[in-house]
Amino acid sequence: MFTKGNLIILSGPSGTGKGTVCKKLLINNKNVFYSISATTRLPRPGERNGREYWFLSKKDFEKMIKGNKLLEWAKVYDNYYGTPLDKVNELREQGRDVLLEIDTQGALSVMKKAADGVFIFLLPPSLRELEKRIRGRGTETQEIIRKRLDAAVGEISLGTKYHYLVVNKNVTEAVNQISAIITAEHCRTDRNLGIIDKVKNEEI
Amino acid sequence: MFTKGNLIILSGPSGTGKGTVCKKLLINNKNVFYSISATTRLPRPGERNGREYWFLSKKDFEKMIKGNKLLEWAKVYDNYYGTPLDKVNELREQGRDVLLEIDTQGALSVMKKAADGVFIFLLPPSLRELEKRIRGRGTETQEIIRKRLDAAVGEISLGTKYHYLVVNKNVTEAVNQISAIITAEHCRTDRNLGIIDKVKNEEI
Numbered sequence: 001m002f003t004k005g006n007l008i009i010l011s012g013p014s015g016t017g018k019g020t021v022c023k024k025l026l027i028n029n030k031n032v033f034y035s036i037s038a039t040t041r042l043p044r045p046g047e048r049n050g051r052e053y054w055f056l057s058k059k060d061f062e063k064m065i066k067g068n069k070l071l072e073w074a075k076v077y078d079n080y081y082g083t084p085l086d087k088v089n090e091l092r093e094q095g096r097d098v099l100l101e102i103d104t105q106g107a108l109s110v111m112k113k114a115a116d117g118v119f120i121f122l123l124p125p126s127l128r129e130l131e132k133r134i135r136g137r138g139t140e141t142q143e144i145i146r147k148r149l150d151a152a153v154g155e156i157s158l159g160t161k162y163h164y165l166v167v168n169k170n171v172t173e174a175v176n177q178i179s180a181i182i183t184a185e186h187c188r189t190d191r192n193l194g195i196i197d198k199v200k201n202e203e204i
Numbered sequence: 205m206f207t208k209g210n211l212i213i214l215s216g217p218s219g220t221g222k223g224t225v226c227k228k229l230l231i232n233n234k235n236v237f238y239s240i241s242a243t244t245r246l247p248r249p250g251e252r253n254g255r256e257y258w259f260l261s262k263k264d265f266e267k268m269i270k271g272n273k274l275l276e277w278a279k280v281y282d283n284y285y286g287t288p289l290d291k292v293n294e295l296r297e298q299g300r301d302v303l304l305e306i307d308t309q310g311a312l313s314v315m316k317k318a319a320d321g322v323f324i325f326l327l328p329p330s331l332r333e334l335e336k337r338i339r340g341r342g343t344e345t346q347e348i349i350r351k352r353l354d355a356a357v358g359e360i361s362l363g364t365k366y367h368y369l370v371v372n373k374n375v376t377e378a379v380n381q382i383s384a385i386i387t388a389e390h391c392r393t394d395r396n397l398g399i400i401d402k403v404k405n406e407e408i
Contacts, residue, residue, distance in 0.1 A: 120391075123399065127406045159400045164391040167399065177391050184388035187324075187368040187381050195327065195371065196363045202331045 003192065005092040006185055007114050008032070009100045010178070011107035012122035012159075013152035015134045017168045021122060022101045024175045029182060032097045035088055038064070041079040054084060072102065072109035083110075097182060104155045111161065118185050120178060121162035125169040127152070207396065209296040210389050211318050212236070213304045214382070215311035216326035216363075217356035219338045221372045225326060226305045228379045233386060236301045239292055242268070245283040258288060276306065276313035287314075301386060308359045315365065322389050324382060325366040329373040331357070 010025075012018055026034055038054040040061050049055050056064075061080045064070050073082030083100060091098050100110065110117060124130035130152055134145050159165055164181050168174045185191070214229075216222055230238055242258040244265050253259050260268075265284045268274050277286030287304060295302045304314065314321060328334035334356055338349050363369055368385050372378045389395070 121393070123403055126403060153404055156400060156404050160393060160397065162393055164388070165393050165396045165399055166391055177387060180384040180387035181391060183381060183384035184368070187370055187385060189325070189364060189366055189369050192369045193364065195369055196360055199327055199330060200357055200360050 003095065003186065003194075005031075005094065005096040005098060006182070006191070007088060007092065007098050007100065007110075007117040008178075008182060008185075009102065009107050009110055009114075009117050009119045010122060011102055011104050011120070011162070012168075013104065013124070013130070013155040014148065015130050015152065016122045016124045017133070017171065017174075018101050018122055020171055021168060021174050021178065022099065024171060025099065025178055028175060029097070029179055031095075032099050032182065033091050035083055035091075035098050035100045037081055038070070038084050039079060039081045041081075054087070056080075071100070071113055072106040074106065085113075104158050108158070108161070116191075118164070118181065119162040120164045120166055120181060121159040122174065123156065123159065123165055123167045124152075125167055207299065207390065207398075209235075209298065209300040209302060210386070210395075211292060211296065211302050211304065211314075211321040212382075212386060212389075213306065213311050213314055213318075213321050213323045214326060215306055215308050215323070215366070216372075217308065217328070217334070217359040219334050219352065219356065220326045220328045221337070221375065221378075222305050222326055224375055225372060225378050225382065226303065228375060229303065229382055232379060233301070233383055235299075236303050236386065237295050239287055239295075239302050239304045241285055242274070242288050243283060243285045245285075258291070260284075275304070275317055276310040278310065289317075308362050312362070312365070320395075322368070322385065323366040324368045324370055324385060325363040326378065327360065327363065327369055327371045328356075329371055 010018055010022060022034070026032055036050065036054060038056050038061065040056055040058045043049065043055050047053065058080070064084065065073060069085050071083040071085050071088060073080060088098050107119065111119065127149060131145065131149055134140060134148055166174050166177050214222055214226060226238070230236055240254065240258060242260050242265065244260055244262045247253070247259050251257065262284070268288065269277060273289050275287040275289050275292060277284060292302050311323065315323065331353060335349065335353055338344060338352055370378050370381050
């Protein structure tokens with residue numbers, strides 16, 4: 001029986017490894033599609049419309065904001081970034097799961113607009129480990145590291161608003177857990193009421 | 205971090221293949237333990253106390269009923285059958301998942317007593333297929349087959365009360381879906397609030 005695809009939101013503080021987990025998840029789950037963001041920033045050399053981003057004019061983006069056609073959006077410096085609702089729905093109607101990898105602020109917006117979304121919060125195994133990962137990038141000053149860790153502590157409290165918590169101690173294990181969540185969510189009764197009617201009303 | 209084991213209830217109309225699915229599930233999931241029922245019927249040759257059943261006297265069983273020490277129980281002809289709560293809790297406290305394979309009547313009782321249980325309803329792919337399976341046993345008259353199918357239709361409506369619906373079209377696929385549900389349930393936020401506090405309150 002045909003069932004609509006699910007919207008899967010993967011979020012968590014920066015430094016927990018969302019990007020790495022997402023990439024592996026997409027390789028392992030051929031029915032999961034990555035949601036491509038829209039932006040008003042100019043394409044960089046080699047970037048293609050509809051692959052890295054949907055590149056929009058400022059005017060078009062603001063029209064989408066006014067028309068409530070974005071699942072979430074943010075303005076970073078002078079540019080807009082956001083998730084076009086139509087593109088997500090199109091894939092879901094085709095039975096495909098759509099994966100959204102966003103920061104905790106964006107996830108809060110999506111919670112208000114997509115009540116049937118599957119919200120997964122990716123946690124670092126410990127703050128000490130998170131500190132190591134941020135430090136490992138080698139680009140941050142002591143002050144910025146401290147600031148980002150404080151921000152992470154605040155964001156971790158938001159984890160209670162999500163359906164699932166996954167600890168990213170080991171990428172393979174985290175990906176397996178998220179894959180299991182994706183499979184399990186397809187079996188949830190509220191997403192499958194049609195099956196009961198179908199079997200029950202069969203003529204024999 | 206230590207988390208308590210989950211109680212997994214697998215139910216569905218008779219003939220859907222609960223037994224076969226359970227056996228394979230236990231082979232694939234070493235952390236899942238089968239809940240052994242208590243009964244007042246006498247052990248048959250080769251049966252051992254604590255393996256096939258917990259064999260109890262009628263007096264002891266009735267004491268457990270009065271003491272509210274059974275997750276569910278039923279009287280079949282002259283004998284009692286039921287699930288001892290203590291044995292289930294003991295395993296769960298050790299971090300083990302406990303699998304209960306019971307009929308839909310028993311599952312309704314468990315729903316009232318174990319609010320944190322994971323309730324999975326196993327559906328036949330179709331009534332026609334269920335009829336074939338019941339007929340395949342070769343022991344039933346036409347009248348009994350009709351009666352059992354009518355009962356199944358009534359029971360299938362109860363599926364809406366469960367958390368998950370799994371269609372047993374293919375045993376391997378059904379077992380994989382239930383295994384995914386078991387993994388996913390361990391990631392549910394309400395079962396893991398301790399992790400958030402632990403990471404958040406870490407001194408660094």
